[in-house]
Amino acid sequence: MIPFEYRTPKNLKEVHATLKEFGSDAKLIAGGTSLVIMMKQRLVRPSCLVSLRSVRGLNSIEISDGGLRIGGLATHREVESSSLLRRRLPMLTETYHHVATIRVRNMATVGGGLAHADPNQDPPPSLIALGATVKATSADGSRVIPMDDFFTDYYETVLNPDEIVTEVFVPKMAANTAGAYLKFLPRTADDYATVSAAAVLTLDKTHKIISDVRIALGSVGVTPIRATAAEAILRGQPLKAEAFAEAGEKAKEAVDPVSDFRGSAAYKKEMAGVFVRRALEKALANIRQQARVKASPKAAKKTTKKGKKH
Amino acid sequence: MNKKIKLRVNGKKHELEVPTSRLLIDCLRYDLGLTGTKEGCSVGVCGACAVLMDGEMISACLTLAVMADGHDITTVEGLAKNGELNPVQKSFIQYGGFQCGICTPGQVIAATALLAENPRPNEDEIKDWMMGNLCRCTGYYKIIESIQKAHQFVK
Ligand SMILES: Cc1cc2nc3c(=O)[nH]c(=O)nc-3n(C[C@H](O)[C@H](O)[C@H](O)COP(=O)(O)OP(=O)(O)OC[C@H]3O[C@@H](n4cnc5c(N)ncnc54)[C@H](O)[C@@H]3O)c2cc1C
Ligand code: FES
Numbered sequence: 246m247i248p249f250e251y252r253t254p255k256n257l258k259e260v261h262a263t264l265k266e267f268g269s270d271a272k273l274i275a276g277g278t279s280l281v282i283m284m285k286q287r288l289v290r291p292s293c294l295v296s297l298r299s300v301r302g303l304n305s306i307e308i309s310d311g312g313l314r315i316g317g318l319a320t321h322r323e324v325e326s327s328s329l330l331r332r333r334l335p336m337l338t339e340t341y342h343h344v345a346t347i348r349v350r351n352m353a354t355v356g357g358g359l360a361h362a363d364p365n366q367d368p369p370p371s372l373i374a375l376g377a378t379v380k381a382t383s384a385d386g387s388r389v390i391p392m393d394d395f396f397t398d399y400y401e402t403v404l405n406p407d408e409i410v411t412e413v414f415v416p417k418m419a420a421n422t423a424g425a426y427l428k429f430l431p432r433t434a435d436d437y438a439t440v441s442a443a444a445v446l447t448l449d450k451t452h453k454i455i456s457d458v459r460i461a462l463g464s465v466g467v468t469p470i471r472a473t474a475a476e477a478i479l480r481g482q483p484l485k486a487e488a489f490a491e492a493g494e495k496a497k498e499a500v501d502p503v504s505d506f507r508g509s510a511a512y513k514k515e516m517a518g519v520f521v522r523r524a525l526e527k528a529l530a531n532i533r534q535q536a537r538v539k540a541s542p543k544a545a546k547k548t549t550k551k552g553k554k555h
Numbered sequence: 556m557n558k559k560i561k562l563r564v565n566g567k568k569h570e571l572e573v574p575t576s577r578l579l580i581d582c583l584r585y586d587l588g589l590t591g592t593k594e595g596c597s598v599g600v601c602g603a604c605a606v607l608m609d610g611e612m613i614s615a616c617l618t619l620a621v622m623a624d625g626h627d628i629t630t631v632e633g634l635a636k637n638g639e640l641n642p643v644q645k646s647f648i649q650y651g652g653f654q655c656g657i658c659t660p661g662q663v664i665a666a667t668a669l670l671a672e673n674p675r676p677n678e679d680e681i682k683d684w685m686m687g688n689l690c691r692c693t694g695y696y697k698i699i700e701s702i703q704k705a706h707q708f709v710k
């Protein structure tokens with residue numbers, strides 16, 4: 246690594262000032278789990294690292310406007326261990342649990358993970374499917390960016406170098422809504438996905454019509470990909486088993502994977518279809534489970550008891 | 556560029572000046588002479604370099620020494636108290652939790668962190684927790700057994 250300054254500002258104002266002092270040669274560092282590797286490989290050579298680790302108050306996880314607000318400095322481990330999140334949004338608990346290993350999750354932060362913008366990461370497809378937004382803050386103020394518009398290319402986002410991800414917001418879910426995230430791991434459990442798929446499904450009151458759906462995939466392009474054409478096949482349609490398979494087929498048209506040691510492009514494309522179908526099926530099963538729990542709160546108690554700690 | 560940092564390693568305070576690019580693993584091994592912590596992959600995958608920072612396991616190969624400034628670090632050298640091995644270490648010896656030993660400092664650190672949070676983990680919980688600690692020798696069965704039986708050595 247080439248020599249660099251290391252600064253530890255105590256609040257956002259100091260972070261902004263330090264970023265200004267060093268200009269685009271400075272880099273933010275949070276958990277360091279990606280940045281340190283990229284610096285070792287000399288892919289990134291900042292003249293100054295501006296550490297976010299001493300900035301307090303950016304790691305809370307709380308309910309707000311009926312949705313959930315997650316601080317940009319919350320670690321992956323804090324997210325997966327949050328009992329609030331497990332109750333309100335188990336899909337995100339599961340998604341963050343899928344990232345690497347506990348040792349990495351102890352350091353990796355929500356904001357750092359998003360800014361890293363590797364299309365093989367787990368949280369982006371789920372956050373896109375959930376309709377989440379990112380709050381980015383600079384000396385000039387804050388802006389809210391839909392996750393849909395956040396990623397622009399391999400390791401690239403719409404963030405400016407002086408912008409800090411301070412928050413992720415997941416809006417309140419409509420009634421009869423649930424989601425699922427599936428990560429296809431044919432090699433080892435701690436690997437990046439060969440293909441991943443997230444689906445969030447909303448049924449109407451009668452549970453017979455799909456009133457809304459959002460589908461996103463990971464590891465199948467230079468950014469996470471939203472499968473809008475597949476969604477269009479389902480939206481407003483009656484709930485039928487074949488419909489999910491059709492949507493899976495349609496989703497294959499949206500992906501453009503590369504061949505690598507995790508599988509050939511053709512195989513990944515095929516699996517993208519399979520995993521979209523399965524994610525939809527699981528989302529549906531989760532809606533039905535929620536309805537059962539609502540009808541009989543006793544069953545709810547049982548499920549929470551069975552749920553594993555950590 | 557150098558920076559002065561304060562580390563508490565295995566209960567002992569150190570003040571040292573390190574290049575900002577110094578990795579925690581190199582700081583521990585070369586600046587402090589604590590060579591128990593091993594470097595395997597250097598990219599966060601293998602777990603050989605696992606140490607505890609304020610009780611949480613992290614990869615010393617992905618952490619800059621300056622990031623540990625002001626924090627408490629525990630390495631494998633710090634697990635024994637007054638010359639007596641900790642329950643995990645005793646159990647690894649008793650139940651054959653290692654062969655060549657290169658992965659063992661990381662395994663023992665990770666298992667110690669697990670038992671601090673969950674004193675009687677079941678097999679699934681052990682596998683989930685230890686997933687990031689690779690071993691080329693044991694086939695993992697003996698490691699799991701050692702962790703499962705470590706409670707026998709808790710006084
Ligand atoms: C061994 C290993 C396995 C992994 N496996 C997976 C996996 O299976 N699935 C998965 O999803 N990910 C995986 N990852 C990637 C991991 O999720 C990221 O490394 C992590 O989320 C990055 O967060 P960080 O806080 O460590 O970021 P850092 O490494 O500190 O920073 C990453 C980038 O984000 C910038 N940055 C940091 N914080 C902010 C902020 N608040 N605002 C704006 N920019 C910021 C930095 O400047 C840098 O460019 C793995 C990583 C490792 C090392
Ligand atoms: S050497 Fe750090 S995880 Fe392998």
Ligand code: FES
Binds near residue numbers: 656659692
């Ligand atoms: S004992 Fe040899 S690698 Fe684990």
